[in-house]
Amino acid sequence: xxxxxxxxxxxxxxxxxxxxxxxxxxxxxxxxxxxxxxxxxxxxxxxxxxxxxxxxxxxxxxxxxxxxxxxxxxxxxxxxxxxxxxxxxxxxxxxxxxxxxxxxxxxxxxxxxxxxxxxxxxxxxxxxxxxxxxxxxxxxxxxxxxxxxxxxxxxxxxxxxxxxxxxxxxxxxxxxxxxxxxxxxxxxxxxxxxxxxxxxxxxxxxxxxxxxxxxxxxxxxxxxxxxxxxxxxxxxxxxxxxxxxxxxxxxxxxxxxxxxxxxxxxxxxxxxxxxxxxxxxxxxxxxxxxxxxxxxxxxxxxxxxxxxxxxxxxxxxxxxxxxxxxxxxxxxxxxxxxxxxxxxxxxxxxxxxxxxxxxxxxxxxxxxxxxxxxxxxxxxxxxxxxxxxxxxxxxxxxxxxxxxxxxxxxxxxxxxxxxxxxxxxxxxxxxxxxxxxxxxxxxxxxxxxxxxxxxxxxxxxxxxxxxxxxxxxxxxxxxxxxxxxxxxxxxxxxxxxxxxxxxxxxxxxxxxxxxxxxxxxxxxxxxxxxxxxxxxxxxxxxxxxxxxxxxxxxxxxxxxxxxxxxxxxxxxxxxxxxxxxxxxxxxxxxxxxxxxxxxxxxxxxxxxxxxxxxxxxxxxxxxxxxxxxxxxxxxxxxxxxxxxxxxxxxxxxxxxxxxxxxxxxxxxxxx
Amino acid sequence: xxxxxxxxxxxxxxxxxxxxxxxxxxxxxxxxxxxxxxxxxxxxxxxxxxxxxxxxxxxxxxxxxx
Numbered sequence: 001x002x003x004x005x006x007x008x009x010x011x012x013x014x015x016x017x018x019x020x021x022x023x024x025x026x027x028x029x030x031x032x033x034x035x036x037x038x039x040x041x042x043x044x045x046x047x048x049x050x051x052x053x054x055x056x057x058x059x060x061x062x063x064x065x066x067x068x069x070x071x072x073x074x075x076x077x078x079x080x081x082x083x084x085x086x087x088x089x090x091x092x093x094x095x096x097x098x099x100x101x102x103x104x105x106x107x108x109x110x111x112x113x114x115x116x117x118x119x120x121x122x123x124x125x126x127x128x129x130x131x132x133x134x135x136x137x138x139x140x141x142x143x144x145x146x147x148x149x150x151x152x153x154x155x156x157x158x159x160x161x162x163x164x165x166x167x168x169x170x171x172x173x174x175x176x177x178x179x180x181x182x183x184x185x186x187x188x189x190x191x192x193x194x195x196x197x198x199x200x201x202x203x204x205x206x207x208x209x210x211x212x213x214x215x216x217x218x219x220x221x222x223x224x225x226x227x228x229x230x231x232x233x234x235x236x237x238x239x240x241x242x243x244x245x246x247x248x249x250x251x252x253x254x255x256x257x258x259x260x261x262x263x264x265x266x267x268x269x270x271x272x273x274x275x276x277x278x279x280x281x282x283x284x285x286x287x288x289x290x291x292x293x294x295x296x297x298x299x300x301x302x303x304x305x306x307x308x309x310x311x312x313x314x315x316x317x318x319x320x321x322x323x324x325x326x327x328x329x330x331x332x333x334x335x336x337x338x339x340x341x342x343x344x345x346x347x348x349x350x351x352x353x354x355x356x357x358x359x360x361x362x363x364x365x366x367x368x369x370x371x372x373x374x375x376x377x378x379x380x381x382x383x384x385x386x387x388x389x390x391x392x393x394x395x396x397x398x399x400x401x402x403x404x405x406x407x408x409x410x411x412x413x414x415x416x417x418x419x420x421x422x423x424x425x426x427x428x429x430x431x432x433x434x435x436x437x438x439x440x441x442x443x444x445x446x447x448x449x450x451x452x453x454x455x456x457x458x459x460x461x462x463x464x465x466x467x468x469x470x471x472x473x474x475x476x477x478x479x480x481x482x483x484x485x486x487x488x489x490x491x492x493x494x495x496x497x498x499x500x501x502x503x504x505x506x507x508x509x510x511x512x513x514x515x516x517x518x519x520x521x522x523x524x525x526x527x528x529x530x531x532x533x534x535x536x537x538x539x540x541x542x543x544x545x546x547x548x549x550x551x552x553x554x555x556x557x558x559x560x561x562x563x564x565x566x567x568x569x570x571x572x573x574x575x576x577x578x579x580x581x582x583x584x585x586x587x588x589x590x591x592x593x594x595x596x597x598x599x600x601x602x603x604x605x606x607x608x609x610x611x612x613x614x615x616x617x618x619x620x621x622x623x624x625x626x627x628x629x630x631x632x633x634x635x636x637x638x639x640x641x642x643x644x645x646x647x648x649x650x651x652x653x654x655x656x657x658x659x660x661x662x663x664x665x666x667x668x669x670x671x
Numbered sequence: 672x673x674x675x676x677x678x679x680x681x682x683x684x685x686x687x688x689x690x691x692x693x694x695x696x697x698x699x700x701x702x703x704x705x706x707x708x709x710x711x712x713x714x715x716x717x718x719x720x721x722x723x724x725x726x727x728x729x730x731x732x733x734x735x736x737x
Contacts, residue, residue, distance in 0.1 A: 061734060064728075229682070299672075303728070306678055308727075309723065309724070309727040312727075313682070313720050313724070315716075315719075315725055316716035316719040316720040317716070317720060319713070319715075319719075319722075320689055320713050320716045320717060321710055323709040323710075323712040323713045324713055326709050327696075327706060327709050327710065327713075330706055332706075333699075336696060336699065336700075337690040337700065339693075339695050340692075340696070340698050342687050342688055342692045343688070343692045343693065343713060346685040346686075346688035346689050346692075347685075349685055350682060350685040350686070350689075352684075353678070353681060353682065354732075357678070370702045483679070560716065563712065564712070567708065567709060567712070576704035671737065
């Protein structure tokens with residue numbers, strides 16, 4: 001037990017105390033005993049000192065154990081209280097124990113006291129432990145309760161926040177102009193925003209749990225379901241155009257984005273659909289497309305009409321020009337020559353007009369064939385300036401090229417077409433200039449690998465509102481009040497040509513001060529492409545030469561052209577025999593049979609393409625040696641080169657330049 | 672005047688010049704002149720061109736030029 005046991009003993013007989021001490025010590029319990037025999041002493045000692053146990057007699061003079069028990073119970077109930085008495089009836093003992101005494105021992109059985117004391121101390125200790133445990137349990141319970149309360153409050157707040165967030169989300173979704181819905185994987189609606197409800201004309205509560213089959217016409221529902229399945233099977237977001245039945249008379253078109261929603265494990269659990277009504281957009285797109293097609297069709301029809309008419313006019317016009325040239329080579333009176341000159345000029349003007357219409361039509365239909373080669377800018381500018389200078393001279397208009405620092409400038413272009421553009425821009429610059437004005441042609445780097453060729457005049461300039469009209473084909477033709485002569489197609493054609501060559505053509509103008517028209521084309525290095533122009537046939541007028549003789553086969557289906565060549569030879573080369581074949585097959589046969597000295601071959605024959613006839617003549621050893629000269633109304637430079645490579649000795653353009661034709665005949669048939 | 676009609680009008684003007692000068696030449700040339708055949712060809716081609724124009728534009732016949 002360690003330290004001595006502190007005992008407060010209420011006993012009037014000191015001998016009994018001695019006996020008690022002896023009994024305890026005899027049992028091995030070391031003890032320190034304070035004996036009291038009055039109430040005052042008992043109360044005072046109990047208050048002053050620490051005791052491990054109180055042992056009390058039942059009766060002491062002036063005091064008694066029962067009263068002492070009451071004091072103990074009030075002051076020190078946590079230590080054991082044991083009655084030790086000589087006379088202690090059973091009834092009293094039971095009553096005392098009921099009142100809270102720990103135990104009782106009769107003095108006659110003093111030897112039992114140590115056991116009773118030990119048990120009492122143990123019980124006290126156990127009770128104290130129990131009490132401690134109970135209070136600890138209470139504390140823990142209280143703590144747990146407060147924690148539960150705290151958690152509950154947190155949960156309540158979280159739930160409120162979640163509800164708020166959900167409400168916010170629903171508000172946003174309900175105000176979306178798109179119809180938004182969620183369906184589970186079986187196709188049952190889980191959610192539908194207000195737009196979606198309006199579209200289906202059902203309340204949210206009438207939609208949830210329903211499938212499309214229950215809400216829409218069978219075909220519509222089947223289409224929706226098929227799209228949904230496609231999204232679920234592919235596992236990714238897909239877009240569809242879907243028909244909606246918002247208004248049964250006027251079905252609406254929706255653009256729907258559909259995508260699967262996945263849980264935290266990545267497994268799809270629902271399908272979200274966001275649909276926007278694009279009916280109006282579709283309608284306006286459709287209307288615009290119809291209008292565009294209509295405008296294109298009208299424009300195409302117009303240019304087709306003009307182009308087919310021009311095509312038909314070619315034949316008589318070729319005849320006019322051909323026979324006028326024949327007359328021009330004759331001896332004429334001054335009046336006759338004046339008439340022939342007028343005819344030639346009118347014919348050439350008609351030809352230009354028709355060619356421009358045909359070119360515009362080809363550009364619009366995408367059928368313009370172009371060659372593409374590096375063209376030296378300083379060279380072409382020099383040529384053009386030399387060519388145009390005489391045109392300005394009568395009105396003292398100075399035409400000059402602004403020298404460029406860089407001499408080695410090349411653009412990628414069709415040489416003939418670039419010439420045509422520059423001629424058009426420069427002749428306009430002269431035509432609309434003031435007397436004594438200036439036309440300058442310059443070249444500068446336009447950035448992004450492009451060169452800009454500019455033609456600047458000192459004319460009256462153009463009002464800004466008129467600038468756009470300049471480039472509109474045919475529209476410009478209708479503008480009678482402009483007071484501008486010419487076909488009126490030149491600028492539209494030039495721009496079309498520039499664009500067909502991958503370039504651009506534009507204008508800047510200051511009213512009353514002049515204009516600058518420019519064309520921009522891709523800059524290139526000269527490279528290894530053959531840039532020498534094809535040798536043109538000199539257009540001198542050979543005189544009548546009866547000494548030249550031989551046989552010429554002319555393969556041509558156009559009788560007007562045949563008559564022209566007949567007349568030309570009759571007048572100028574009477575010793576030459578002209579054979580005529582109206583198509584390719586007859587031409588081949590005649591070439592084999594008659595072995596002519598020279599063949600003129602038209603490229604447009606009714607049975608066989610002219611270049612095919614050319615190839616056959618070239619490949620057949622019997623006709624291989626016969627020189628062939630190709631006639632074409634619209635051969636490009638590259639086409640001409642290709643023909644020359646497959647055996648043509650020269651090419652002549654239509655309408656025929658009779659001088660060139662005679663020069664070629666002389667060259668080939670000269671003895 | 673719309674574009675097509677302006678185009679046709681321009682064409683007719685030019686053909687008018689061609690036919691007019693051809694007629695003038697034929698009036699001046701004696702009947703035995705071998706050059707008459709060439710002028711006849713020009714005149715014939717001019718008429719042909721006018722017929723083509725009228726075929727394409729029946730609204731505006733060109734009798735006055737012939």
